[in-house]
Amino acid sequence: MIKLNYKIVRSPKRKKLTITVERDRSIIIHAPEGTAEETIRRVVESKRQWLFDKINHTQKYQAPHAPGKELVNGESAPYLGREYRIEVTETKSGMVEFSRRFMIPLIQQSRRREVLRDWYLNRAKETILPRVKRYADALGVKVAEVNIVRNRYRWGSCTVKSNVSFNWRLIKAPMFVIDYVIVHELAHLMEGNHTPRFWNIVRANCPTAEKAKAWLKEHGQILEEEV
Known part of the structure; x- marks a missing residue:
């Protein structure tokens, strides 16, 4: 099984656990302070297919900031x-x-x-x-x-x-x-x-x-x- 790598960001003000996929395909878990690692792991596993669909999106997660064209008269x-x-x-x-x-x-x-x-x-x-x-x-x-x-x-x-x-x-x-x-x-x-x-x-x-x-x-x- 392919391993999903993710970063956990905990906050005492957060009440719910949420998952976001950044445009560089990195996975961020926003969790309430004190949330157990096992709880987070289970949530991530339950979202495995959704996460793979997200990070393999062919348009949204293309390599960012393609070089711009040269700025010359007429462009x-x-x-x-x-x-x-x-x-x-x-x-x-x-x-x-x-x-x-x-x-x-x-x-x-x-x-x-x-x-x-x-x-x-x-x-x-x-x-x-x-x-x-x-x-x-x-x-x-x-x-x-x-x-x-x-x-x-x-x-x-x-x-x-x-x-x-x-x-x-x-x-x-x-x-x-x-x-x-x-x-x-x-x-x-x-x-x-x-x-x-x-x-x-x-x-x-x-x-x-x-x-x-x-x-x-x-x-x-x-x-x-x-x-």
């Missing part, structure tokens, strides 16, 4: 679900500017991939943070801290301390996808597991949830490119 980059032309040119600010196209300053040509990534990160903060507050108010949940992160494997995450984080690469996706990921993570503050109640909360607050899940399944690898 394009995604933003909020659409592709926009890249132009390396003089800009008034000396920084990346956007007006129906990406304008990367000549002075930053040698760092064009890095400065465009920084631009994405700033737009992600400007766009995602206010929407998290709006959806948190609608759901009636209290969020301790919101972060935009350079996460390697997940679109979003939440902790038992009510902190939520979102991958800056989401800014490349359509707004309905961003909203879905936000609602998904906030719903976990109400229901830790992917139970029917959890999905009812998500669908009630994000009617395009299924469309967003399908979009991520088809286009997620594009978002994971370096830029």
Whole structure:
């Protein structure tokens, strides 16, 4: 029998045992403090087939962040679900500017991939943070801290301390996808597991949830490119 390797993360605030599969195919067991190793082992064994199906998913768990294409005049980059032309040119600010196209300053040509990534990160903060507050108010949940992160494997995450984080690469996706990921993570503050109640909360607050899940399944690898 093939052995399943997993990492156990215990917390005194956690009431239920949950299992997650990260985008690098690693298995994380989140367990209440004091949970016996044998109990965890039995739960993992009961989920063996489900876990193998997850880690062998042909799309969701591809090698992350395929190298992006070279940034030159005439190429394009995604933003909020659409592709926009890249132009390396003089800009008034000396920084990346956007007006129906990406304008990367000549002075930053040698760092064009890095400065465009920084631009994405700033737009992600400007766009995602206010929407998290709006959806948190609608759901009636209290969020301790919101972060935009350079996460390697997940679109979003939440902790038992009510902190939520979102991958800056989401800014490349359509707004309905961003909203879905936000609602998904906030719903976990109400229901830790992917139970029917959890999905009812998500669908009630994000009617395009299924469309967003399908979009991520088809286009997620594009978002994971370096830029």
